Every structure is written in C-alpha cells, then in structure tokens.
Amino acid sequence: MRRGCYKQIRRTTMVAAPETKAAPEVPWHHLPTDQVASRLASDSERGLSREEAAARLRKHGPNVLTARPSKSWAMRLLAQFHQPLIYVLIVAAVVTALLGEWADSIVIALVVAINAAVGYLQESRAVHALEALARTMTGEATVIRDGERQRVPLAEVVPGDLILLETGDKVPADVRLLTVRELRIDESVLTGESVPVSKQAAPVDEGAGLPDRRNMAFASSLVARGHGLGIAVATGHHTEVGRISGLLSAAEALDTPLTRKIEGFSGKLLYWILALALVTFFVGLLRGEPIIEVFMAAVALAVGAIPEGLPAAVTIILAIGVARMARRNAVIRRLPAVETLGSTTVICTDKTGTLTQNEMTVLEVVTAQGRYAVSGSGYDPTGSFTVREGASPESSQALREALLGGLLCNDARLVHAHGEWTIVGDPTEGALIVSAHKLGLRGASVELGLRRLDALPFESERRYMATLHQPNDGAPIAYV
Numbered sequence: 001m002r003r004g005c006y007k008q009i010r011r012t013t014m015v016a017a018p019e020t021k022a023a024p025e026v027p028w029h030h031l032p033t034d035q036v037a038s039r040l041a042s043d044s045e046r047g048l049s050r051e052e053a054a055a056r057l058r059k060h061g062p063n064v065l066t067a068r069p070s071k072s073w074a075m076r077l078l079a080q081f082h083q084p085l086i087y088v089l090i091v092a093a094v095v096t097a098l099l100g101e102w103a104d105s106i107v108i109a110l111v112v113a114i115n116a117a118v119g120y121l122q123e124s125r126a127v128h129a130l131e132a133l134a135r136t137m138t139g140e141a142t143v144i145r146d147g148e149r150q151r152v153p154l155a156e157v158v159p160g161d162l163i164l165l166e167t168g169d170k171v172p173a174d175v176r177l178l179t180v181r182e183l184r185i186d187e188s189v190l191t192g193e194s195v196p197v198s199k200q201a202a203p204v205d206e207g208a209g210l211p212d213r214r215n216m217a218f219a220s221s222l223v224a225r226g227h228g229l230g231i232a233v234a235t236g237h238h239t240e241v242g243r244i245s246g247l248l249s250a251a252e253a254l255d256t257p258l259t260r261k262i263e264g265f266s267g268k269l270l271y272w273i274l275a276l277a278l279v280t281f282f283v284g285l286l287r288g289e290p291i292i293e294v295f296m297a298a299v300a301l302a303v304g305a306i307p308e309g310l311p312a313a314v315t316i317i318l319a320i321g322v323a324r325m326a327r328r329n330a331v332i333r334r335l336p337a338v339e340t341l342g343s344t345t346v347i348c349t350d351k352t353g354t355l356t357q358n359e360m361t362v363l364e365v366v367t368a369q370g371r372y373a374v375s376g377s378g379y380d381p382t383g384s385f386t387v388r389e390g391a392s393p394e395s396s397q398a399l400r401e402a403l404l405g406g407l408l409c410n411d412a413r414l415v416h417a418h419g420e421w422t423i424v425g426d427p428t429e430g431a432l433i434v435s436a437h438k439l440g441l442r443g444a445s446v447e448l449g450l451r452r453l454d455a456l457p458f459e460s461e462r463r464y465m466a467t468l469h470q471p472n473d474g475a476p477i478a479y480v
Contacts, residue, residue: 028176028233029213030206036176036231040160044178044231047144047162056158063157063173063235065245076124080116095299118319141172157232165217165228167411168424174239175217175230177201182226182457184426187211189220190240196224196426210240224426225411226457258339262314269307277302359423360431364388367398374435379414379421381437393439403439405479406432408450409465411457450477 028036037044048056071079081090089112097105140151144162157163157172165171165183177183177199184196191211200214210218217223217230219239237246277298284294321338332338359379365372370390376383385393393399412425414433423430436442450469453476458465466480 026233027206028174029204029208029216031176032203033176033178033201036178036233040231040233042160042162042231044162045144046147048158048160049146053145053156053158053161056160057156060158061236062155064155065237065242073124077116077120080119081112086112086115092302095302099296099299139170139172142166142169157235159232159235161232163230163232165223165230167223167225167227168413169223171217171219171221171223172235173219173232174234175228176233177215177217177228177230180226180228183217183223183228184225185217186222186224187218189222190218190244199226199228225429257343258314269305273302273305276305360427362431362435365399365402365435367396367402369396369398372396372399374438376434376438379423379430379434381414381421381434381442383434383438385439400439400441403432403436403441407436407441408452408469408479409467411455 026039031039033044042048081087089108093105093108093112096102096108139154141154141157142164143150143152143157144164149164154170154172159173161173163172163175165175165185171185178201180199180201183199185199186196188194193211197211197214199217202215204213204215217228218241219235220241234240234242236242280301281294281298284297285291318338322332325332325338359377361377362374364374365385367390371388372390372393373386373388374383375386385399387393390396391399410425410429410433412423412429412433414430414437415422415424421434423433449472452467453470454468456466464480466478468476468478470476
C-alpha cells in the first residue's frame with residue numbers, strides 16, 4: 001500500500017466568540033473518572049440537565065473559536081493606499097492637476113486606482129472564500145442530557161456535557177474519556193501523526209505531553225474507529241486547538257521582503273527627488289529666473305522623476321502569481337505574500353496532511369491463484385485489476401473472497417460528496433473498501449446477501465478482526 005501524495009491545505013475556521021475568563025489549568029488526564037465528573041458537577045450516567053446546559057452556555061459562551069475581528073470593507077480599501085510610493089503618486093497627481101497638466105494627473109490617478117482596486121478585490125476574494133468555508137463547518141454532537149441521548153449543534157456543547165463518540169464523529173470539545181471500546185482517533189490535525197491513536201480511560205501521568213494523553217479526545221480530531229463516552233472538559237478557545245487559533249490571531253502581520261525593499265526604495269527615491277527639486281529651485285533663483293517659473297520647473301522635475309509605472313508593474317506581476325496559485329487551490333489574502341514564497345530558503349513541514357492526504361491505496365493483491373496489480377489512487381473507486389501471473393481477475397474465486405473479506409471485516413464507509421470520494425473511518429479499512437469496489441463488490445453486507453450477525457473488533461494484541469455473517473441460504477460464515 002502507499003499514501004496518495006497530493007497537496008492539501010488544512011485550515012481551522014475561526015469565528016468570533018464572547019470574551020470569557022480563562023479557566024484554571026486542571027490536569028484532567030491525571031484525574032480518576034469519578035473526580036472528573038465531580039469537579040465538573042456532572043453525572044457520568046445522566047449527564048447535565050437541560051436547564052444546567054443552558055445556564056453553562058450563557059456563562060461560557062458558544063463552543064466556537066475566537067478570531068481577531070475582521071476589517072470592514074472601507075478599512076480594507078484604505079489599506080491599499082498605505083504605501084510610501086502611493087503617497088508620492090497621490091501628491092504628484094494633485095500637483096500636476098494644480099499645474100494644469102490634466103493628462104498626466106489623470107494617468108497617475110488611474111495607476112493609483114488600478115493598484116488599489118486589484119489589491120482590494122484579491123483580498124476580498126480571500127475573505128469571502130474563508131467566510132464560505134466557515135459556513136460549511138457546521139455540525140452536531142451526540143450528548144446525554146437528563147439521561148436521554150440527543151443531537152445538539154456543536155456550538156451548544158458546554159463543559160460537563162456527557163459526549164458520545166462513534167466512528168466518523170468529529171470530536172466537539174476536549175473530552176476526558178470515561179469508557180472506550182476499541183476507540184481510535186485521528187489526531188493529525190493537532191500532532192501530525194498519520195496513524196489513529198488508541199484511547200483508554202485510565203489516568204496517565206500528570207506531566208504527559210499532548211500526544212501521550214491517551215485518555216483525552218481533543219476538539220477537531222476525528223473518530224476513526226470504535227466507540228467512547230466522555231465528559232467535555234473544555235470548549236471553544238479553551239480547547240487545545242483553541243489555544244493554537246488564539247496564538248495565530250495574536251500574531252502580528254510582518255512585512256514581506258518585497259514590501260520592505262519597496263518602502264526603502266521609495267523613501268530613498270523621495271529624498272533624492274526632493275533634493276533635486278530644491279537644487280533646481282535655488283539654481284534658478286541664482287540665475288535670476290522668475291520665482292514662479294522656477295517653482296513650476298522644480299515641481300515638473302519632481303513629478304517627472306517619479307516612476308508612476310512601478311506600482312502598476314509590481315501589482316500586475318503579483319496578480320499573475322496570485323492567479324497561478326489560485327489554480328492550485330492556494331488562496332492568497334495579500335498580494336505581497338506571493339513574493340515571500342520565492343524568498344523562502346528552508347521549509348519545515350510535517351508529511352501527513354501537507355505533503356500527503358493520509359489516504360491509503362491498495363496497489364497489489366497476492367492470492368493462491370495469482371498476483372494482481374490494482375490501478376487508481378486515493379479513495380476514488382475507479383480502477384481495474386491487471387493480471388501479473390495466474391488466473392484472470394474475473395475467474396479468480398480466491399481474489400473475490402480476499403476482497404470480500406476486506407469489505408465485510410470493515411467498519412469504515414465510502415462517501416461521495418461535493419464531487420469527491422472520502423472515507424469515514426480508518427484509512428486502511430477505506431483502502432480495502434475501494435479495492436473491493438474496483439472488482440464490482442459494492443454495497444452493504446445486507447445487499448450482498450451476507451447480513452452481519454456479530455463482530456470481534458480489531459485489537460493490536462491479536463492483530464485481526466472477525467465478523468459473522470448470515471447468507472440468504474445456508475449456515476453462517478465467519479470472515480477474518
């Protein structure tokens with residue numbers, strides 16, 4: 001098997017949330033389960049009451065991530081003029097207009113306007129793309145309140161809520177696990193670890209690092225396999241992913257190498273132009289020229305020395321770079337940021353989710369009747385089998401049974417949404433489902449005439465999974 005190597009950009013959606021006082025640090029991973037419930041004034045069997053959940057929602061605020069307030073459209077537009085060279089061009093346009101040089105004034109004004117329009121439109125496009133992404137990041141969580149299981153929006157999960165986790169669920173908050181059954185969670189969004197992590201309910205050392213807190217499920221991670229029950233101990237910006245988003249929101253915007261060089265060049269150019277204009281003015285006075293004519297000549301010299309085409313040329317070049325990156329699904333919010341990548345000498349990155357998509361693909365199947373190469377990549381079930389040696393794929397009963405076993409001893413699901421194929425569950429199980437589909441074995445076990453009766457979940461100690469199925473006729477069949 002191999003991992004599909006594709007570029008993928010993962011972003012954390014952040015929306016505004018009310019300011020709340022940070023809760024004191026509590027080593028939830030170190031506390032026994034009964035102490036966790038008592039510290040949060042919750043019931044490990046019945047959960048919170050609906051009234052208490054509503055009260056805590058008012059106290060702690062919605063379960064969303066805090067972000068720096070976005071700029072208004074007016075501020076984004078005005079920011080496009082906040083460049084030294086643009087200041088010089090605006091002054092030049094005004095002076096040339098006062099001198100009656102309307103053609104030059106209009107040309108300079110158009111250059112300034114085009115530069116501001118391109119920058120504003122590109123930034124607005126990026127803002128709208130992120131807002132559209134935020135609208136899609138909605139979902140629900142399964143909680144127990146008043147002893148009843150119910151689905152609530154993710155934003156309404158509060159500390160003390162009793163959370164049920166199942167395969168395919170997105171963890172709604174930081175959760176201290178109380179009971180688990182073969183629970184494995186994909187925490188690559190936080191740790192970069194591609195393999196789902198096995199979870200437990202027993203306490204761990206107080207000094208354990210984030211990856212070693214096996215009794216915790218963290219917000220924004222995904223349940224790859226199994227079931228779990230736990231208590232929400234942190235929501236919103238108090239979660240681990242909330243701390244990361246807080247650091248990102250507090251980060252100051254730095255000037256790019258290009259903007260620093262342009263600012264330095266503009267400053268030096270402005271000083272030289274002013275100095276040259278003053279020299280011209282005083283030389284004219286020493287020659288006895290009329291003061292008005294000398295002044296007009298100095299101003300004309302200053303205006304002529306300004307490179308009006310420089311901002312337009314830089315803007316066009318950056319816009320071309322933005323368009324090329326947009327075709328590769330990279331959204332650039334500020335034009336000068338395009339140049340920064342060209343100045344990068346070292347890139348430090350993790351592999352999973354950055355250089356790869358954490359997708360598994362079956363490339364070859366070996367049975368007693370032959371060897372078969374499998375075409376296709378990722379989770380798209382489009383592909384075929386090619387004989388390397390042995391019987392043809394269509395006539396090989398051993399190949400069919402091998403793929404059928406992988407399809408039935410499986411808790412993952414293949415999903416087609418928004419034109420893309422994805423897997424809900426473990427990536428390895430997803431690869432087995434896709435390979436079976438490529439041979440034409442599709443549908444649930446009921447549709448295949450093999451209804452599942454029971455299952456023995458996979459455990460690392462025994463290294464296998466087994467399922468028991470009832471055919472439409474005949475005795476039950478076990479697949480391992």
